[in-house]
Amino acid sequence: MKNVQKQKRANKGLPFFFRDEFKVSFIIILISVALLITTFTFDIVPPILNRGIQPATFPKALLVLIIVMTLLIYYSATKNPWKVQNKLPKSFFLTLLSFLIFVVISKTLDFFLAISALSVFVSYYWGEKRIIYLLLVGIIFPVIVFVFFETILGLRFPPGIITNIYYS
Amino acid sequence: MMSPLLSSKLLLVLFFGTLFGLILGVLPGLGPTTGGALILPFTMTLDPLSAIVLLTSIYCAGTYGGAITAVLINTPGTPAAAATCLDGYPLAQKGEAGRALGMATVSSTVGGIFSVIILVFFAPILAQLAYEFGQPEYFALAIFGLTMLASIGEGSPIKNLIAGAFGILISTVGKDFMTSIDRFTFGINELTEGIGFIPVVVGLFAISEMLTQSTLINQVFNRVALKAIKLPSKDDYKKTWKTILRSSGIGSFIGVLPAEGGTVASLIGYSEAKRFSKKPEEFGKGSIEGIAGAEAANNAATGGAMVPTLALGIPGSATTAVILTGLIIHGVRPGPDLFREQPDFLYGIFGAMLIANVLFFIFGFFGAKIFARITLVPNKILWPMIFAVSVCGTYSLNQSIIDVWIMLFFGVLGFFMRRYGFSVVPVIIGLILGELVEGTLRQSLVIFDGNWLMFFTRPIALTFFILSLIALAFPLIRSKKFKK
Numbered sequence: 001m002k003n004v005q006k007q008k009r010a011n012k013g014l015p016f017f018f019r020d021e022f023k024v025s026f027i028i029i030l031i032s033v034a035l036l037i038t039t040f041t042f043d044i045v046p047p048i049l050n051r052g053i054q055p056a057t058f059p060k061a062l063l064v065l066i067i068v069m070t071l072l073i074y075y076s077a078t079k080n081p082w083k084v085q086n087k088l089p090k091s092f093f094l095t096l097l098s099f100l101i102f103v104v105i106s107k108t109l110d111f112f113l114a115i116s117a118l119s120v121f122v123s124y125y126w127g128e129k130r131i132i133y134l135l136l137v138g139i140i141f142p143v144i145v146f147v148f149f150e151t152i153l154g155l156r157f158p159p160g161i162i163t164n165i166y167y168s
Numbered sequence: 169m170m171s172p173l174l175s176s177k178l179l180l181v182l183f184f185g186t187l188f189g190l191i192l193g194v195l196p197g198l199g200p201t202t203g204g205a206l207i208l209p210f211t212m213t214l215d216p217l218s219a220i221v222l223l224t225s226i227y228c229a230g231t232y233g234g235a236i237t238a239v240l241i242n243t244p245g246t247p248a249a250a251a252t253c254l255d256g257y258p259l260a261q262k263g264e265a266g267r268a269l270g271m272a273t274v275s276s277t278v279g280g281i282f283s284v285i286i287l288v289f290f291a292p293i294l295a296q297l298a299y300e301f302g303q304p305e306y307f308a309l310a311i312f313g314l315t316m317l318a319s320i321g322e323g324s325p326i327k328n329l330i331a332g333a334f335g336i337l338i339s340t341v342g343k344d345f346m347t348s349i350d351r352f353t354f355g356i357n358e359l360t361e362g363i364g365f366i367p368v369v370v371g372l373f374a375i376s377e378m379l380t381q382s383t384l385i386n387q388v389f390n391r392v393a394l395k396a397i398k399l400p401s402k403d404d405y406k407k408t409w410k411t412i413l414r415s416s417g418i419g420s421f422i423g424v425l426p427a428e429g430g431t432v433a434s435l436i437g438y439s440e441a442k443r444f445s446k447k448p449e450e451f452g453k454g455s456i457e458g459i460a461g462a463e464a465a466n467n468a469a470t471g472g473a474m475v476p477t478l479a480l481g482i483p484g485s486a487t488t489a490v491i492l493t494g495l496i497i498h499g500v501r502p503g504p505d506l507f508r509e510q511p512d513f514l515y516g517i518f519g520a521m522l523i524a525n526v527l528f529f530i531f532g533f534f535g536a537k538i539f540a541r542i543t544l545v546p547n548k549i550l551w552p553m554i555f556a557v558s559v560c561g562t563y564s565l566n567q568s569i570i571d572v573w574i575m576l577f578f579g580v581l582g583f584f585m586r587r588y589g590f591s592v593v594p595v596i597i598g599l600i601l602g603e604l605v606e607g608t609l610r611q612s613l614v615i616f617d618g619n620w621l622m623f624f625t626r627p628i629a630l631t632f633f634i635l636s637l638i639a640l641a642f643p644l645i646r647s648k649k650f651k652k
Contacts, residue, residue, distance in 0.1 A: 024588050028330070035337075035352065043349045053613060055344040055351060058606050062337045069330045076326070085587060088383060095382040099576050102559075106569060115559055119552035126385045126548035137552040149560045152213060158569055 020085060021077035028070045036063045094125045110160025115142045181218045182520055185225030186527040192226065193233015194539045195550070199246035200230030201596075202373040204490035206557055208366060208497070209564040216498035217513055221520040223491045228280055228470050228524040230487075231430050232532060233539065235272040235463055239265055240540050248430030248466040251438035255451060255458030262454055266398040271456050272463045273532040274400055275412045279464035280525035282416035283423060283471025287478075288518050290424070294479035295504040301480075303615060304623050307608035308632035310601045313482050315639040316425050317594050325640070327590045335598020336605055338363050345603065346610060358570040365493045367562050367575040368599055372592040373486075374558045375579020378551045380586065385547065399533075400456070408460040411441045419465035423472020429485025430466035430473075437465025471521060478502050478514065482601065486593045489600045 042056040098121045106114035120138035128134060146166075149155040157163045192203035204223050211219035234249030239256035252272060259268040301309070314336075318328040341352045342362030353359040400408070415437035422433035441461025442451045451458045473484030474491075481502040483489035495502055500513065507514060532539075562575045582592045616622035624630050 020588060038352065038354075042351055045347045045349065053610055055347050055349045058609070059337060059340045059351060062333050062340070066330055066333050066337070069326050069333070073324065073326050073330070082589070089385075091385050092379060092382045095379055096580065099580070103573060103576065106572070111563075111569070115556050119556060122382075122555070123548050123552045126382065126551070128546070128548040133549055137549055141553050142556050145556045145560050149564055153209065153564055155560075155564045156567065157563070 019077075019081065021074055021082045025070050025074035025077075029067055032063045032067045032070070036060060036067075039063070091125060095122055098122050098125075106158075106160075110162045111158050112142060112146055112162045112166075113160065115145075178218055178221055178516070178520075181214070181222050182225050182523055183527065185222040186229040186524050186531060189226035189229030189524075190233040190528060190531055190535075190539055191542055193230040193245045193249075194236050194542050195545075196237055196241075196243045196245055196543070198374075198377070198554070199234065200227045201369070201486045201490055202377065203230055204487055204494075205366060205369040205373060206554075206561050208490065208494055209561045211494060211498070212565075216495075216500050217516045219494055219498050220491065220500070220513075220517055223494050224474070224517055224521050225524040225527075227487045227491065228467070228521055229528040229531070231467050231470055232273070232276040232280070232463075232528045234466075235276065235459075236269065236532070236536055236539055237543055239268045239272060239459075241543055246430070248434050248469070249462075250431065251434040251462035251466075252459055254438065254462075255453070255455045258452070259454035259456070259459070264454070267400065267404070267456070268454075268459055269532070269536050270398045271400050271404060271408065271459045273529055273536070275408070275415070275460040275464040276467040276532075277525050277529040278412050279416045279419055279466070279468035280470060280528075281522060282413075282464075283420045283468040284518060284521045284525065285471075286420040286468075287471040287474050287521070291475045291479045291514075292507050294475060295507040298480055298504045300628060302626075303608045303611040304626050304629045305632070306604060307612055308623070308626075308629035308636075309480065309482060310605045310608065312632040312636045312639065313476075313601060314594070314598065314605075315636040317597055318640070323589055323591050328594045331585065331590050331592065332594035332598040335595040335600075336602040338368065338595070338599050339602025340606065345607065356570070358568055361566075363574060363599075364565060364571055365596075365599060366565050367571045368578050369486075369490060369493075369596055370558045370562050371575040371578025372582035372585075372595060374554055375575060376582030376586060376592065378555060379579060379583040381547050381551055404456050408457050411444070411457050411460045412464045414440060414444065415461045415464035416468040419468025420472040422465070423469035423484055424475045425484065429487065430469040433469035433472075434462040434466035437468075438462040467525075474517070474521070478506065478517070479504070481604070483597055486596050489596050492600060 039056040102114045102118040123137045192198045234246030237245035238249040238252035242257035244250045314332045318325040419433040473488045476482040477488040
């Protein structure tokens with residue numbers, strides 16, 4: 001209870017630009033404005049081909065709506081501040097890192113290897129240290145999924161160092 | 169109604185769908201929406217009826233399955249079972265886990281069957297009404313659907329609307345379907361076809377849940393032992409039959425409205441059960457009526473949510489959005505024509521839902537103890553496996569690695585959305601309704617020669633706009649009333 005009170009006090013004392021409501025609203029508005037600017041680069045259809053409205057009009061209207069509603073939630077948050085979130089643990093960032101590793105390996109080496117690497121990495125950092133279970137999630141299960149998709153759905157996985165051996 | 173199902177293949181699909189749905193429902197963080205999205209690529213090997221039977225049986229059984237974990241480990245297997253925890257777990261702690269699960273099973277089955285009856289009667293009527301709809305009416309209906317989602321969905325209505333608008337915005341990515349002009353493609357060829365539904369739904373549900381689970385790896389569940397599931401006693405039936413029927417009605421009605429289906433239905437069913445109870449003070453401490461109210465309502469929402477999905481092509485919940493996608497990718501166009509041209513197909517779906525409700529009763533009754541053991545699979549083993557299936561499933565539809573990256577992007581986005589109170593369900597509904605909203609708006613403006621005011625000259629469209637305004641005003645009225 002004391003910790004919760006401390007957290008709440010800390011949040012009230014924070015400058016507005018450090019508060020979650022500001023950060024979230026700012027990011028939404030920033031991205032929306034960037035997308036709104038992009039809509040001005042869309043091709044314009046000549047009146048004879050134009051059906052109802054220009055292709056850019058609908059996304060423009062949506063983005064303006066999102067910006068207005070984001071300002072509304074920020075305004076309401078000034079009266080009722082958002083709940084303070086706990087700090088994200090190390091395991092979250094490691095899982096995010098594993099996604100990045102997955103993208104790099106799947107792009108450069110092999111799709112199957114990327115799945116295996118992520119599975120072992122995540123399982124290990126989430127607390128699994130037994131080799132047999134790491135083998136299960138890292139090799140046995142991905143092989144089952146791979147073979148299943150390949151044979152039942154006739155899927156062809158992207159080429160890579162391991163998939164090439166399998167297909168050859 | 170059952171004749172289209174009288175084939176061993178379909179019955180087998182139904183059997184495995186129900187079993188799989190139960191397993192998904194039992195596992196916290198999964199559930200019928202994520203499970204349906206993961207299984208969607210596999211349905212490509214099936215004929216359309218088998219595919220939809222598989223998805224609907226997962227939907228029915230998955231919704232019920234959430235109750236098992238809600239009662240035994242105080243963690244709802246699905247969001248729709250959140251209200252079941254309130255009384256299910258306290259009752260289990262008193263050594264009556266079997267009685268709590270028995271009541272959950274019976275009320276879920278009654279609610280589910282009740283809603284299928286509603287579906288059989290009301291979906292054709294609604295479909296008949298839809299013959300009167302033109303483009304302006306469909307536009308107004310889609311707007312009404314989105315505003316309803318904001319007003320009765322979980323969380324802040326404005327945040328829900330932002331999420332819904334974002335979902336519609338995603339649907340605009342790619343070539344404009346009327347003029348073939350690129351929008352938000354940023355020179356990436358793969359984006360000209362637009363962003364697929366599967367990468368978004370798997371990302372927002374499965375991958376974001378994986379990230380959520382990564383923050384909870386030290387969480388320990390206190391699991392209550394289950395000796396055997398028990399059928400409710402005569403006394404329990406006497407106490408709860410009115411609650412079950414009332415909640416079945418509430419659930420079916422809420423299900424018809426485009427919202428978060430079972431989740432909202434179970435909360436309303438629970439609070440109404442408390443309001444009408446002779447012993448409201450027992451609620452939250454292990455009331456059998458509380459379990460009945462929540463469970464009958466969330467399962468009744470399944471049939472209700474299928475009404476607008478099949479009759480109008482407007483999903484009633486996130487899972488029905490997945491089912492709707494299943495229909496579309498199998499070349500079945502929901503709407504009034506479906507009722508006229510393919511009655512056998514529809515009766516197959518109705519019959520499958522009815523049988524799925526009976527099957528999960530049997531599975532639940534005889535196998536709850538086994539299903540409860542599934543919760544013992546540690547997250548450190550389970551989630552890497554789900555990741556492997558998510559990646560392969562997402563890749564399989566278009567054989568595109570870009571889809572996998574889109575899935576990861578939406579996974580991270582979904583995590584932060586949930587962290588800051590934005591529901592991901594409106595994004596899904598917005599994405600699926602996006603083309604309908606934009607298409608009908610633009611076609612209406614062609615019909616009206618660009619005059620926006622003409623929308624208000626159409627009585628049905630005007631009614632939907634008025635209802636949309638009421639839906640938007642409802643949360644304000646509710647919060648003012650609550651403050652008083």
